[in-house]
Amino acid sequence: MSATFQLDGEDIPFTPGQTIMQAAKAAGVYIPHLCWHPDFPAHGSCKLCTVKLIDAHGGRFGSSCTMEAQAGMSIENRTAELDDKRRTLLQMFFVEGNHFCPSCEKSGNCVLQATAYELKMMSPHFDMFYPDRPVDASHPDVLLDFNRCIMCSLCVTASRDVDRKNVFAMGGRGILGRKIHINSESGRLADTDFAVTDRAANICPVGVILTKRKGFAVPIGERRYDKAPISEQVKEPTA
Amino acid sequence: MLHCESSNQIKQELNIMSDHDIIDQVLARHGHDGSRLMQILRETQEQLSWLAPATLTHIADGIGWPRAQVSGTAAFYSFFHTRQRGKYCVLWSDNITDRMLGNAELMDAMCKKLWLEPGRVSEDGLVSVNTTSCTGMCDQGPALLVNYRAIPRMTQARLGEMVGLIREQKPVAEWPAEWFEVEDNIRRKDILLGHGLKKGQALKAALERGPQAMLEEIKAGKLRGRGGAGFGTGLKWEACRNASGHGPNPAHYVVCNADEGEPGTFKDRVLLTSYADLVFEGMSIAAYVVGARKGLLYLRGEYRYLLEPLESALAARRSAGLLGANILGQGFDFDIEIHLGAGAYVCGEESALIESLEGKPGRPRIRPPFPVTRGYLDQPTTVNNVETLAASCLIAAHGGAWYAGHGTEKSAGSKILSVSGDCERPGIYEYAYGTTVRQVLEDCGATDTQAVQISGPSGICVGADEFGRRIAFEDLPTAGAFMVFDETRDMFEVARNFAHFFAHESCGFCTPCRVGTTLVRNTMDKISRGHGSPYDINELFKLHRVMQGASHCGLGNSACNPVFDTLNKFRPAYERRLKSLDYEPAFDLDAELSQARQMTGRDDAAAHLQTKETT
Ligand SMILES: Cc1cc2nc3c(=O)[nH]c(=O)nc-3n(C[C@H](O)[C@H](O)[C@H](O)COP(=O)(O)O)c2cc1C
Ligand code: SF4
Ligand code: SF4
Ligand code: FES
Ligand code: FES
Numbered sequence: 001m002s003a004t005f006q007l008d009g010e011d012i013p014f015t016p017g018q019t020i021m022q023a024a025k026a027a028g029v030y031i032p033h034l035c036w037h038p039d040f041p042a043h044g045s046c047k048l049c050t051v052k053l054i055d056a057h058g059g060r061f062g063s064s065c066t067m068e069a070q071a072g073m074s075i076e077n078r079t080a081e082l083d084d085k086r087r088t089l090l091q092m093f094f095v096e097g098n099h100f101c102p103s104c105e106k107s108g109n110c111v112l113q114a115t116a117y118e119l120k121m122m123s124p125h126f127d128m129f130y131p132d133r134p135v136d137a138s139h140p141d142v143l144l145d146f147n148r149c150i151m152c153s154l155c156v157t158a159s160r161d162v163d164r165k166n167v168f169a170m171g172g173r174g175i176l177g178r179k180i181h182i183n184s185e186s187g188r189l190a191d192t193d194f195a196v197t198d199r200a201a202n203i204c205p206v207g208v209i210l211t212k213r214k215g216f217a218v219p220i221g222e223r224r225y226d227k228a229p230i231s232e233q234v235k236e237p238t239a
Numbered sequence: 240m241l242h243c244e245s246s247n248q249i250k251q252e253l254n255i256m257s258d259h260d261i262i263d264q265v266l267a268r269h270g271h272d273g274s275r276l277m278q279i280l281r282e283t284q285e286q287l288s289w290l291a292p293a294t295l296t297h298i299a300d301g302i303g304w305p306r307a308q309v310s311g312t313a314a315f316y317s318f319f320h321t322r323q324r325g326k327y328c329v330l331w332s333d334n335i336t337d338r339m340l341g342n343a344e345l346m347d348a349m350c351k352k353l354w355l356e357p358g359r360v361s362e363d364g365l366v367s368v369n370t371t372s373c374t375g376m377c378d379q380g381p382a383l384l385v386n387y388r389a390i391p392r393m394t395q396a397r398l399g400e401m402v403g404l405i406r407e408q409k410p411v412a413e414w415p416a417e418w419f420e421v422e423d424n425i426r427r428k429d430i431l432l433g434h435g436l437k438k439g440q441a442l443k444a445a446l447e448r449g450p451q452a453m454l455e456e457i458k459a460g461k462l463r464g465r466g467g468a469g470f471g472t473g474l475k476w477e478a479c480r481n482a483s484g485h486g487p488n489p490a491h492y493v494v495c496n497a498d499e500g501e502p503g504t505f506k507d508r509v510l511l512t513s514y515a516d517l518v519f520e521g522m523s524i525a526a527y528v529v530g531a532r533k534g535l536l537y538l539r540g541e542y543r544y545l546l547e548p549l550e551s552a553l554a555a556r557r558s559a560g561l562l563g564a565n566i567l568g569q570g571f572d573f574d575i576e577i578h579l580g581a582g583a584y585v586c587g588e589e590s591a592l593i594e595s596l597e598g599k600p601g602r603p604r605i606r607p608p609f610p611v612t613r614g615y616l617d618q619p620t621t622v623n624n625v626e627t628l629a630a631s632c633l634i635a636a637h638g639g640a641w642y643a644g645h646g647t648e649k650s651a652g653s654k655i656l657s658v659s660g661d662c663e664r665p666g667i668y669e670y671a672y673g674t675t676v677r678q679v680l681e682d683c684g685a686t687d688t689q690a691v692q693i694s695g696p697s698g699i700c701v702g703a704d705e706f707g708r709r710i711a712f713e714d715l716p717t718a719g720a721f722m723v724f725d726e727t728r729d730m731f732e733v734a735r736n737f738a739h740f741f742a743h744e745s746c747g748f749c750t751p752c753r754v755g756t757t758l759v760r761n762t763m764d765k766i767s768r769g770h771g772s773p774y775d776i777n778e779l780f781k782l783h784r785v786m787q788g789a790s791h792c793g794l795g796n797s798a799c800n801p802v803f804d805t806l807n808k809f810r811p812a813y814e815r816r817l818k819s820l821d822y823e824p825a826f827d828l829d830a831e832l833s834q835a836r837q838m839t840g841r842d843d844a845a846a847h848l849q850t851k852e853t854t
Contacts, residue, residue, distance in 0.1 A: 044605045047750050047789045061788035066605045088785045092754035126758055151747070171311020171600055173583065175757045178747030181314070183307035185296045 005073035007031075012069075020064035020075060021049055030231035031077055032086050032115055034093075034205060035152035036065040038238055040161070043153050046093075048086050048115065052076040087121050094124040096175065097131065098147035105215040106207030108223025112150060113206075114230040129175075136182070138190035141212055148207045151178060155209060159200035167194045259297060261286050266301040273302035274616065276312055276598030280319055281540075281579055289320040308599075315600035315746075317371065317582030318387060318540045325360045325367040327405050332382040334373035334502040335736040336659045336722060342381035345393055346370070352402045366405050372584055372740055373502035374541040377659035377722070378424050378666045386411050387543050390418050419544065423509050424666025427682060429653040430645055431517075431630055432669045438516050439561050441632035445524045446569045448635070454480065454528045457631060459639025461651035466496055466587075466624030467694065467718040467793075472631065475621055478611040479529040482619035492620040493526045493534040494596070494610075495628055498580055498587035500539060501695035502740060503720030506655040507625040509667050511538070511545055514629060515552040519575060521628030523562065524635050526573045529621055534575040537592050540582050549577055584744040588792050589622035590614075591746065602748045603792035626655055626719070646672030650711040658683045660723035668721075670710060677706040679721060687726045690809070695720040696737035697797035700730070700804035731812035734805040735763040741798040752795025755786040759802060771817050779806065 004011040007024055014023035024031050025038060034046035042065040052059040053067070054074040064075070076082060093099075093112060101107050136144040151170065159167040167189075171181040184191035195201070196211055203209070220226065224233075256264075265282045269275040279298060284290055290313050299306040313319045320328075331337065331346045350357055350368050360367045376382035379391040385401075388411055397418065404414055425432060445453045458473030484490050495518065499507040510518055522534045538545065553575055556562040564572050578596055580586050586595045590604035593615050614620025630652055634642045643651045650672035656679060659665045663684030670679070680688055692700050693710075694717035701708060701715070708714050724733060742760040747753040759782050762775050783799035790796045806813060 042605065044791060045749050047791070050789045063791075085785050085789060088781065089750050089789070092750050092758070096754045096757075127761070129757070151750075151753075166305035166307065169305060169307035169311040171307070172314035172747070173316070173600065174743065174745045174747040175753050177314055178753065181307040181311040183305050185292050185306065 003069075003071035005069050005071065005075060007075050008077045008079075014069040018069050020051060020067050020069050020073075023069050024064070024077075025234055028234050029077075030118075030234045031064050032083075032119065033065060034111060034115060034150055035154065037154055037203070037205075040154065040157050042066045043157070045151060045153065046089070048089055050082060050085060050089075052079070052082060083119055087119050088125075090116050090119060090121045091123075091125045093150055094121075095126045095128050097129075097149065098133065104148065104207045105210050106148070108218070108220065108226050110207055110225070111205035111230070112148075114225040117225070118230050131176075133179075136189050138188040139194060139212075140190070141196035142189065142194065142201055143210045143212055144189055145208055145210065146179065149180065150206055152205060154203045154205065155180065155200045158203045159194075159198065162199040165193055165198065165200075167192045167198070167200060258287055258291075258294065262294060262297050262301065266298070271302050273304045274597045276302065276304070276309065277316075277581060277595060278578060279598075280313055281581060284319060288326070289322065289324050291323075292321075295321070304598075312598060312600050315583065316540075316580075319581055323360070323364070325365055326408065327366040327411070328384075328386055329366065329368045329405075330371035330374075330384040331369070332372075332374035332376060332380060332384070333370035333736075334377055334380070334740075335733050336377040336503060337373070337380040337382060338732075338736060339660065339728070340380045342383075342393070345381055345395065345398055348395070349398055349402060352399070353405070365408070371541075371582065372500070372744060375499055375505040375508050375539070376421065377503050377505060377657065379422055380659075384541065385414075387540065388419060389421060389541065389544055391421055421508070421512070421544070422666075423513055425509065425513075426658075426664055426666045427668040427670070429669040429671055430633060431626070431653050431655065432514070432667070434517065434633060436517070436632060436636055438556075439520070439559065439567070441517075441635040442520050442523050442527075442561060443567055445527055445635040446567055446571060450480070450528045450530070453524065453635065456634050456639040457528070460634040460642035461639075462627065462630060462634060462642065463650070463712060464624055465626035465630070465654065465718065466589075467501070467697075467716075469712045469716055472623065472627055475611060475623070476525060476528045478609075479619045479621040482612040484618050485613070486617065488616075490533065490616070490618045491526075491529050491531040492615045492618055493522050493529065493531045494589075494592065494615060494620055494622045495522050495534065495536040495625055496587060496589065496592060496622050497536055497538045497542070497625050498584075498592060499542075499625075500584035500587045500744075501697065501718055501720055502737070503657060503659055503692065503695045503722040504718055505657045505659075506667055506719045508542060508545070510625050510629055510655075511542070511549065515549055516556070517629045517632050518625055519552065519556060519562070521623075521631045522575055523566070523573055524631050525621055525623060525628060527571055529619070531621075532572050532574070534573065535596055535615065536575060536577045537586070537596060538577055538579050539586075540580045543579060546577060546579065553577075583746075584740075585746040585792070585794055588794065591792070592622060593620065600746070602746050603794075605791075624718075647709075647711050647713070649713045654710055654717065655719055656710070656717070656721045657719045658721045658723065661685060661688065661725035661728070662723045672711045673709050675707055675709050676701060676715070679710070680706065680723065683723070685723045685725070688723055689726045689728060690724045690730060690733075692720065692722040692724070692733070692801070694718050695722075696740055696801050697793065698800065700733075700801060700808060702808045729812055730805045730809040731763075731767070731816065734801045735760075735767055737801040738763045738798075741794065745794060745798070746792075749789075749791035749795060751786045751789045752791065752798065755782050755790075755795065756798050758782055759786075759799060763802070766813060766816050769816060769818055771813075773817065776806065776813060776817075779803075 002013040004013050012027045033049040035043045044063050044066045049064045051064045133146040153170050156168045159165050167183050169181045172178045299309040358369045374382050376391040381393045382391045462472040463469045583601045585591045586601040588603050591601040595601045610620045646652050653671050656668045738760045742756040745752045745756045783803050
């Protein structure tokens, strides 16, 4: 018999060393997340996966993608309090970038958009920042539209650990400075050894890293999150 | 321009060092070691004025790192320039205490004299003028940095002279020496500042005890961290001592946290100026206990001027047999290296500091693992504040029981406060723990005090009814800042200054902090412009709830503290600015005309819409 913890009152089995997120995924239970990907170590930046660990003093918040599961833990996940926080975090993403979903190729297959539907985010709520973020169309096969970047660093990790190329690095500071740096003096993707077959070319959860000449390939209605909400696809493989 | 290949060729022919030669020298001095990237970038910039794209490529090749990682680090730090900067780079410290001493008027006058807009380099590439986060001179402001050299006590008279020197292009090294004199302003000494120990005395006592017994004394002395969190120093050292090193080069490290970025804090500057031996001795004692052979002191870039004196102090200790191989003939090997930061408050957070020491952007790590098991270069590391380490010398010399006899039951020993703001005698005050706020106010000559910001923007704001509270871990814990505001001050403006600070200093890693600090700043600005409503007040409370708890590190978790405190304790300061009781859009028609005003150089009443009451 394996050890368990409680997630919204449900017993979740886990193996030692697993995080709350990993154990929940294995059990088919959805915890909202953006920057976590099952194939890579947790990054811990988006904070959508914030849960509440109930303790003697009431409880404390933590990221379920980095918190190790312990036997007997009691964790709150889909409560009104937490989903409310998550909606605010989603709204933060929508106002800090430029997300025009109807014209975005990723629409329907986008984790950010699907999560916003799941959490019933009705509007961006805050005033938009309208940042000036560039598009890099220099590469023959891949387009980069940083207007939609959610700073999850998955492209950085994939390029470093799988492709062994280090095409991307996350650099700069704060709301104005933080961005993906491209590994060339010109800053252009064309001047790197990036290839459309790289894992990093196929990892972006939103619509930044897009394969050229492949746009809107799947008709509306048949896209991934048209078929079922994200919370019902926990067991499906992630791109 | 200086940075193309042809100019390098011309220089070669003229037998002048080319940029590449200069960079190669720096790289060689640091053994082409990428983990020393911060120092490589700083030293290169000190010689070449800025970090041009070709410079970064050359450095990346030299250390064998992907270029994107090098440019990512360079872009993180405020003091690194990846665009050409003016020959003179003037940065005004913009803490609220500098504001209260009139820095905005001085900076404005400077810009007018130089025909400059803040933040822009002059057309001739001569000078730029801008603001920077608190430079730790709050007791002697308004302060500024010129080419990263600290100048306190700025006045109108000096301003005229300074502008003249800039126009004449007089090198900063030839400016009047008294401008660069930083005062200690020690007003009250207790057991630490009045220690009376001889150089080497505490270290000798520690070596005589042996590491385990020394650790027991630290625990018996109930020493707690002075950097803010108040973690038990004995427990921290013990965890580090018990952790084993990893990989092919196992080691233990001691890091002295001299980042002192919390606005209003300047006591570590004074310790490093006049008590450097005590600090180095504390690092040595820590190293002896945890089993480290190397220590690193992370000095904030604002204190660049302390580098040479600190290096000499280290050299003197080496000659005296107090540092290096076989210290005091006891077979203990230990040495200390100084690393400079480059303008990033978040690097005071211990895991961000370690990232920075490794040449990376100062991004707080996921914890656990904590630095005591996996810190610098993934090895067990104890990170301690300057004052904590200095205080450990007292325990080594006098024993734990003696030390625990000072202060209160839960807060042993003394605390150094950095007092600034509305008082007659700003400066350094050391007290046994347990002293009331009122006592400090009395001693520093503060009258008609409205509020005191304890421990800086991330600490707490106490009003007059709380002046009976005590400086102690169990009541008012503090990293040392003590900023005094009298009745004439507007506590809303205080909180707004702090909101700008956090928005500027958020590392940008986590969503609640990266976006939240900007939303808070924008909301405070909206209220300040007279466009706020009760709706915005609710929004501030909501942002506070999301940021506190969901943020990745202490910065985001405490970024709303000043807004939250002042909203609760000084609500009228907000309410008198609220335009109506309903929602007000942030869009301001008049503000939209500001660009047109700028282009036409007009700011008269007719250039504004009538909605604005004053111009
Ligand atoms: C945003 C942030 C900034 C910090 N800045 C400093 C600092 O400037 N100096 C410092 O000693 N500790 C600072 N700390 C606390 C450190 O993380 C750490 O707790 C401290 O250096 C430990 O030393 P101590 O145990 O001696 O207090 C900061 C923490 C945070 C979250
Ligand atoms: S990436 Fe997703 S959320 Fe962003 S614009 Fe595209 S569809 Fe919308
Ligand atoms: S480009 Fe995509 S994968 Fe890379 S950090 Fe941005 S959102 Fe994440
Ligand atoms: S999924 Fe955990 S922080 Fe992003
Ligand atoms: S993670 Fe950078 S401040 Fe929170």
